[in-house]
Amino acid sequence: MATRKPRVTDWRLVVQSRLDRVRADLAALGPPDPLDPESQQWRAVAEQAAAVVEEMITHDEPRWRAIASWWSGWHIERAWRALHEAEIAVVAAGSGFLGRLPGLRARVAEQLDAEDPRRRALEELRPGEYPLSVERELVVDALRAAFDQSDFAHAGSRALRNKLIAASVVLFVVNTVLGVVGLVRPGLVPMCVGSERLPTVCPSGRAPSGADVWLIQVLGAFGAVLSAVVLLLRRRPSLSPYIMIGYQAAIKVLLGAALAVVGILALGAGVTTGLIGVASQAALLLWAVILGYSQQVATRLLDSYADRVLDQARPLPR
Incomplete structure (x- = not known):
């Protein structure tokens, strides 16, 4: 029986590297201190959480269940939550926090506000000022709060991705229906533009055609x-477990096609009489491209929101 090759994705690479670091830190702790039973308990927690992470990154499902898992993202988010718990447990298993405080404070500062009492308690912590058990509780509480924010960001980015997919499906259905209607009943969705002073022009000539709607949609999608190319050029690399850029580009293309049809309908209805005149077929097709590009005005807000969501969810420091 042939074995299936393990899947390699960006988020698995990041999780695997951090899991290796957790195991290296566990090995560096040395033998457990019999006078510190809490340390032994935290070591056991770290090992259990590391086993869960290993299971999730090597997890393989039947193809019929893979789509549901991809939509819910349960294996991704469980891997990250278990990894965070393992990292917390490794820190708590140590016998002191003097050497780790700068890194711990930086990590907590990434996620918690400056006025958060857990962040302030960690920043004001002086090793040796309190018993080790109290210091451990302060560190664990602050780290858990910070990692909770990161885990919530993962869930938020997954929800945004699913909304983008649903919106893309709706736009695709709408565009397809418009194209089919225009093909079956030419002129039912009028794409011809004319006025008292200018001759009537249609996308495919001077008479309505079944290809008019499709042609306008294609040119709008081109615009x-x-x-979308501009979006690709300005997008920073991201190791977030949920990649949005493909779905954002799909929204732009499908919305551009729909807006091109709506815009040409507005031109044909005389909404822009006195402002815009379409004197030739070439001008009409050019306006379809321009109207398709105009979706950038609406999707710019979506792009900014997606950038903020991914910035919160990405595992690398800002």
């Missing part, structure tokens, strides 16, 4: 592709 949207130009803005």
Whole structure:
């Protein structure tokens, strides 16, 4: 029986590297201190959480269940939550926090506000000022609060990804229906533009055609592709477990196609009479491209929101 090759993805690489670091830190702790039973308990917690992480990153499901798992993202988020618990347990298993405090404070500061009492308690902590058990509780509480924020960000980015997918499906269905209607009943969705002073022009000539709606949609999608290229060029690399850029580009292209149809309908209805005149077929097709690119005005807010969500969820420091 042939064995299936393990899947390699960006988030698995990041989780695997941090899991290796957890195991290295566990090995560096040396033999457990019999006078510190809490340390032994935290070591056991770290080993259990590391085993869960290993199971999740090597997890393989039947193909019929893979789509549901991909949509829910349960294995990704469980891997990250278990990894965070393992990292907390490794820190708590140590016999002191003097050497770790700078890194711990920086990590907590990434997620918690400056006025958060848990962050302030960690920043004001002086090793040896309290018993080890109290110091351990302060560190664990602050780290858990910080990692909880990161885990919530993962859930938020997954929810945004799923919304983008659902919106893309709706736009695809709407565009397809419009194209089919225009193909079956030419002129039912009028794509021709004319006025008292200018001749009537249609996307495919001077008479309505079944290809008019499709042609306008294709040119509108082309205009949207130009803005998608700009998005690709300015997007920073990200190791977030949920990648949005493909779905954002799909929204732009599909919305550009729909707005091109709506815009040409507005031109044909005389909404822009006195402002915009379409004197030729080339001008009409050019306006379809421009209208497709105009979706950038609406999707710019979506791009900014997606950037904020991914910035909170990415595992690398800002």
